[in-house]
Amino acid sequence: MTATFRTLVFWFAAAWVAAGFGPRLTAAEEFQPGAAAGSTASTALAEGLELESEQLWGDAIRHYESALRTWEEDAQLRQRLLISRLHYDVRRRYDDSSFVDAARRLPTQQALDLYAEVLANIETHYVEEPDWAKLLLHGTASLEVALSEKAFRQQQLADVPAERIEAFRQTVHRYVISRPSETRFDLRANAAYVAGLARQELGLSGTATVMEYVCGAILTLDPYSRFLTGAQLDETFSNIEGNFVGLGVELKADTDRLAIVNVIPEGPADVAGIVPGDSIIEVDGTRTDSADPDHVADLLRGPENSYVRVGILGADGQRRDLQVQRRRVEVPCVENVHLADPDRGVGYFRLTNFQKTTTRDVERALWNLHRQGMQQLIIDVRGNPGGLLSAAVEVADHFVTRGRIVTTRGRNARENFDYVAHDTNTWDVPLIVLIDGDSASASEIFAGAIRDQNRGTLIGTRTYGKGSVQGIFRMQSAHAGLCLTTAKFYSPNNVAISERGVAPHVTVQPTYIAARPTEDGRLATVEDDAILKAALGHARDSARLSRLP
Structure with a gap:
């Protein structure tokens, strides 16, 4: 910040x-x-x-x-x-x-x-x-x-x-x-x-x-510049802080419904029995097939501890109607921390966004994997839309020993910064970063730093190409805000990310969207995920080469 x-x-x-x-x-x-x-x-x-x-x-x-x-x-x-x-x-x-x-x-x-x-x-x-x-x-x-x-x-x-x-x-x-x-x-x-x-x-x-x-x-x-109503301004700050009042679901708008992509553990939706693969088809009497999906999604918001009535369509085609209490939800930005290959000590976690808690959560994940015997690490930023620039810099600084991480340049000289790595508290574990076309902004800052500093291998597809920084301004004359593009950012090799993205070292086309549920309600496993399979293969080959005399 x-x-x-x-x-x-x-x-x-x-x-x-x-x-x-x-x-x-x-x-x-x-x-x-x-x-x-x-x-x-x-x-x-x-x-x-x-x-x-x-x-x-x-x-x-x-x-x-x-x-x-x-x-x-x-x-x-x-x-x-x-x-x-x-x-x-x-x-x-x-x-x-x-x-x-x-x-x-x-x-x-x-x-x-x-x-x-x-x-x-x-x-x-x-x-x-x-x-x-x-x-x-x-x-x-x-x-x-x-x-x-x-x-x-x-x-x-x-x-x-x-x-x-x-x-x-x-x-x-x-x-x-x-x-x-x-x-x-x-x-x-x-x-x-x-x-x-x-x-x-x-x-x-x-x-x-x-x-x-x-x-x-x-x-x-x-x-990327836009006016923020009072509610949108409050929601933006909630997202930055890593918590918000709601049901604890990640949604994707389909033609006639709101598909539930992810459910935050122990959040209101999770407690109510809502699972990934379900769809919201009605909110407080407003059907998703007769109203704008964004408007219906807005109806899910409301005062803390209030209730909302939602119509849920399960993967089995059965409808159920639920009363769900809106509560303050802690949004995890680090998910699925585990050894993806225990025999070779290949750790894995997914970064869903960059917020104020990201650095703390990444450090916890690293030490958790270290205690389990981590020898290599895969960080998955597929589908990560970005977040705080400072959080992306801090995460990159955990792996880059020295040199530039990102540069920002604006019309106003006070918005020109060179963010550089520090030699302390750096993890030298071999690193693989998974990227795709939905990895954007702060994700691209992180991926670009890893690539340009030769710190790891990028696997997947070219990133989104969002190369600008927005300042969030709170208006003094009314309860409203302004999201305004204030600078453009460049990777350590002074490459503009905007409209170009970050290219992977190894291109692998995805076979599924990260965390998409399968027909029986399970989350996709490694066998379903071509990019993760390629990363594990790369880690296996790297481990074998490192043991050669």
């Missing part, structure tokens, strides 16, 4: 949902064939537009992100991705009771102060020089999108005729196109101006208008 500035609380390196951005941002725009016409990219664009027409914004985002991995320079794909994200974000916010309640209570003047505070943080800490004209355009685009969304209209404009809303939506960007946008002070004045117009023409709350400028500006900066 680094508390460098008054509002900057944590350096936070974690993978967020990827996004893109483009030059023109009007949700009413119709597709006009351009450079991509006649190409495969145009087919991808047409498929995305079909998803948009059905308002399947989450699916559209995933589709455009996938397409952009092939046609990364296609401006139309990026533009539609951004518009899809704006739609998705409006729905997410207006399904979040903490945001709706705060927006209802927040006076317009205070909302403008919040906007000013956000812009000041962007000016001071954002990794790139802000383009104020583009941020104004993006905020206006967010308002346009909100005015087209049913959830926003029901909350803010229930009694206003649809044609009046649509007329204002179609023309709102014209109101700001000729206004000054050279400084953050201009942007605050423009938001106040549009809020006044919206109040005059639609009776729209000034706060609701300003909040679209707040969220639109942040969301479109880069894939």
Whole structure:
């Protein structure tokens, strides 16, 4: 943890949902064939537009992100991705009771102060020089999108005729196109101006208008910067601290259900008999096949010691309804500590994320394995989305004797750091690190340090490629936060991780997702896991070579 500035609380390196951005941002725009016409990219664009027409914004985002991995320079794909994200974000916010309640209570003047505070943080800490004209355009685009969304209209404009809303939506960007946008002070004045117009023409709350400028500006900066509602800010800190109030389950959103990937031992879900392989299909009367999965997942949250009613579909196809108490849950970041090959002393543990407790938990795991006779070690960071930069550095420092671990570079010189290893308390055990395409951010800091310092062997597939650091800022003008990209990070050999990832020494395609349950409810064993099998084979060969004369 680094508390460098008054509002900057944590350096936070974690993978967020990827996004893109483009030059023109009007949700009413119709597709006009351009450079991509006649190409495969145009087919991808047409498929995305079909998803948009059905308002399947989450699916559209995933589709455009996938397409952009092939046609990364296609401006139309990026533009539609951004518009899809704006739609998705409006729905997410207006399904979040903490945001709706705060927006209802927040006076317009205070909302403008919040906007000013956000812009000041962007000016001071954002990794790139802000383009104020583009941020104004993006905020206006967010308002346009909100005015087209049913959830926003029901909350803010229930009694206003649809044609009046649509007329204002179609023309709102014209109101700001000729206004000054050279400084953050201009942007605050423009938001106040549009809020006044919206109040005059639609009776729209000034706060609701300003909040679209707040969220639109942040969301479109880069894939990882975002506005945090009060509930999201509290949850972020809970994740960093390694504990939260909830059921103690790891979820994956499927088309019509929330699949339970993992259950924290002795947590509320575990006590209630919920196991990996089960699925949540209903929460307090809201079905997952008729509502946005993220919204249903949000319903699982609530005050400590309160109860939630969940409908569970078992792997056997049987439904059961449970009342589960929400409790504070300690989230383990080190799992499955054991000797994977007792005869050769090959230790193993999985790192699920990097949080404040990670260094302590890793040390416990190392000593545990040492007492069992560990001669080699496999650390599994597959599926690890990241977490605290400081935790990744500290874990790497347990294995790297000297030299650089990671470098961060930002626009602000105070965000430039060289993190180096210390010679004390270093474990010299031969090391293997398992990686995959879901190993991101802090995981890549750790893997990159091990690779560049020739400290171990990386086995698996290339990592995600998230090479930036986010600062979590607590706002002073309202109970809200800002997750803002403040720096980019580089491996010890000065290689940028962003969009490249970290390559393994030995490439092995996975045969299953880590910890996926099998049909009979068991967790996958070593025979099911090609990457772990390859690692054990490598450890066996290394042990044999070390014994040769």
